[in-house]
Every structure is written in structure tokens, then in C-alpha cells.
Amino acid sequence: MANSASGDSVVDRVVRVIEAFPEGVTSLQLTELADRAGIPLSSAHRLVRQLSEHGLLDLGVGGTVRLGLRLWELVNRNSPTLALRQAAMPFMEDIQQVLNQNVNLAVLDGWEALFVERLSRRGSVANRARIAGRMPVHISSAGLALMSHQSRELQAEYLEQFQDPSGKVTADVVRHFLAEAAQHGYAQLAGVVDPDTWGIAVPVVNGKRRTVAALGVVVPLAEMRLQALVPALQTAARGIGRQLGD
Amino acid sequence: MANSASGDSVVDRVVRVIEAFPEGVTSLQLTELADRAGIPLSSAHRLVRQLSEHGLLDLGVGGTVRLGLRLWELVNRNSPTLALRQAAMPFMEDIQQVLNQNVNLAVLDGWEALFVERLSRRGSVANRARIAGRMPVHISSAGLALMSHQSRELQAEYLEQFQDPSGKVTADVVRHFLAEAAQHGYAQLAGVVDPDTWGIAVPVVNGKRRTVAALGVVVPLAEMRLQALVPALQTAARGIGRQLGD
DNA sequence: CACGTTCTACCATTGAATGGAAGGTACCGA
């Protein structure tokens, strides 16, 4: 026994500690954290204490561990999506005002759409699609809008490895969706979380003609009017793209 | 020379790498990063590569280093301020709709107010007070609102160490501000970034009667109407506090 | 084409990280 019996580096462990928090959980007991991260308690304790001395974690009195405010601050100040979000925010507010629907902004990460910003429909009670949430490409309008405007190579690679865990969707179906989205310039899809809602998303293209994000809305089926929604979204998306430069 | 000639641990270095990004800067060259973090280039390179393999950083082709999307995702999913922001968001939108002013939400971290959420006034061009920004307690209405409702001990400790770098404000002046804020139940202060604006903030109190946040607005001097602003803020703040529980 | 700059890879050296064990502390139910 010495520098890690399990053969992982300090960096590995730091990552595992941060990753150990289940989605939406903000605090964990030290023992549970050590357990989840697969680190011996004494090592976990030392590591957590070190990190909390730097403010990346917050080790409370009874062994309660939270992510540190300082970490949140650093990440949000220097976030890779900072410029995107700043450029998009005013346009997203426009959409929110004009259409009065839930508006969201997503980027592609791996084979998933990662939602980086969101504005709720005024008066809406629950806002399901949380910020920093993920959705697989093939079951989100944002994902389809993003993927349908990527390079042929990336799309091929995506379709190559595609496999729907539930077995409901085949690669051919997805291929069809992507082709349709590429042709129309927007993607639409029946809501997954809520069957009575539809998602519509359009690509956001930067100065280099690269699709860097998708701007979308989630609307109740009853209010689904493509003729009204798509032009508004496309206009806003073009505005965002112009702000981005690059 | 061996495990760090400078005598710092791996954890120290991981922290310094993340902290190396200046405010608002999203990408850094490897050499500059190593320089800023005070780490030998070869070590920095190895460390960055390890972190980027886990997605905490993103090491681009030409040695361009960014914070990783995964880090942003993890931090925002499990942020210590998640519950607070979720509880506050609807009320902040109410304020935005009713008063049509910049609305912000801050927590106390050290002797500074850390802004954790923000909604811009509709139609406002520049949104100065960035999210994840900090302001010293004594020159922000949010800071004063927060500090004025902390325990006597903490306030004493704060005033004890207080020193204004610019030398314009004395501890006695701050003491007076705090007393006033505590008495009135809100804090007001002339804008620091912009002399023609005023900040007004009220404390957000959770179920345990602990002041956990401050809800505030920034208004142009011409639209400064305490009679209208304070009751609205206080009502929203009580609503947030009720949602919080604890 | 030579020079400066930056990124990347290698590898012998060594002290920082490891984790079992033992000491605290708080809480519970009998």
C-alpha cells in the first residue's frame, strides 16, 4: 500500500469526489461521499479537507460536504459558455416576451445536448428541463438541431455508434430526423418528459459558419404554431450568431 | 527536487490551475497558464492533460486550455446555491415584471457579497453586475443587507478587521450603515459602478430565521421610489424564504 | 533558412500521499 492501492492518481480522486454528487444533490455525508467515490474514508477525509481549505469544497462541522461557493464562482466567471450565454441572453428574453414560452439554449457535448441557459415561461409552475441538464441527441429538438448541422464526418460517426437503450428508435429513424432538420433549418419533436408538449429548436451559427448552439422553445401542443415560432427563433438565432463573431 | 520543489501538493496545483483564469477569460495558452499558476511547464502540461481527460478542463490542439463543459455541468447541477436559486427565480421574475428593473440575488461569502443570480431590466443594454461577481460588503446594498442581519459576533468581527483600501470609508460609517439597514429592514446605497443608479436590497430569511441571501434591485436615480420598491422586494423575499424551508 | 517560441515526451529520483488502526464524539434504544 502506498500512493493509492487502487492505482489512481490524486487527480482521478479529485474528479471522482466532485462527480460523486448525484444530480441535484448539494450535500453529502463524508462517509457516503467516500463510498460513492470509492476512496478509503481516511483518504477521502484528507482530500476533502484540503479541497475545502481552498474553497473548492465546503466541509461542514458534522462531516457534511458541499461544493464550494468559490468553485461555483470560478467556473461561472470563466465558463467556456460565458460568451455564448451573454450573447444569447437578450435574444432569449425577446423570445420569452414575444412568444411567452419556455426558452432554452443548448450546446453539443458528446452525443448529448447540454442545456446551458433557460428562461421559464411566465407563470409556469414547474420548470422541468433544468439548467445544466442533458438530453440525448435523438430525443431532443435541440440535440437534433445541433447534430443536423455538424460535419458529415461527425454525423456519420454519431449514427455509426447510435443505439437506443430502449430499442424504440433505430439509426435510420434518426438519420431521417437529421435530414429533415438539416433541410428545414429547424428541428421539432414531441416532448419526452411531457407528451403534451413539443420542442422546436434552430441552430445558432457563429461567424465561422460553425453551429455552436441550438436555441429552442418548449410549447404546449395546443399552442404549437410552427409558422409563428420558427421565424421568431431563426431571427433570434441569427442575432445571437452575429453577436458571437469568431 | 521531487514531489513539488515548491512544496505544494497536487491539490494545491489543481486549485491554482483553475484559479489561474482571470475574471471573464475563458481560454489560456498552456505556457501562460503554467506561468500564472506558478507551475513548471512540464508539470503543468501533465496536470492539464490529466484533468482534460476527465473533462474538468479542455486541452485544445494548440495548447489552448479552457474550463471543461463537464466541470460547468457538475458545478451547476450540484451547486450549493441551487435550492436558493430555484426558490428565488419565480419571485425574481415577478419583481422584474412588476418593477421592470435589474434584479439580483446575492449570498455572503467572507466579507463580500457574491451574486448568484441576476435578471436584467428589459431593454437594458449593458448588464454590468455580472453573475458570479463579487462586491465588498460596505459598498453594495446587497452586502449591507446581508451583513446587517448576521449575528452580533460576525458583525463585530467584520467591523474589527474592516479597512477601506481607498480610505474613503471608516468602520464607524459602515457601522452606521449596518445599524440603519438592520433597523429599516432594507439597505440602500448609491451605485458604485454608475453614480446615477441606486441599489436597494432586502434580506432573505429561511425557516431557521437565518439570513441566507439578499434580494435587490438596481434602479436609475430618477426612478428611485422607495415606497414602491421596498414593499415589493420584502414581499418577494418572504416568498423566497417560505419556499426555502430549513 | 536560421531562430525563437511553444507544445509534447521521457525517465531517474525522492518525498508526498496513502490507509489501517486507534482515539473521539454523538446518538440511540434497552
Added chain:
DNA sequence: TCGGTACCTTCCATTCAATGGTAGAACGTG
């Protein structure tokens, strides 16, 4: 009141992972 359990925290001899000087590769530039 008292044993029992379940945490958190500290200690310290062992040892292997991290270190960083060095050198090569890949640029761009005057």
C-alpha cells in the same frame, strides 16, 4: 445509566506516483 453503533478525525511508517530538467518536434517569423 450504560453498552452499542455509526459517524468523524488524527496519527505515522511505508512506498510508489509525481516531479521537472532535458531534449525533441512543430510551428511561425523575420
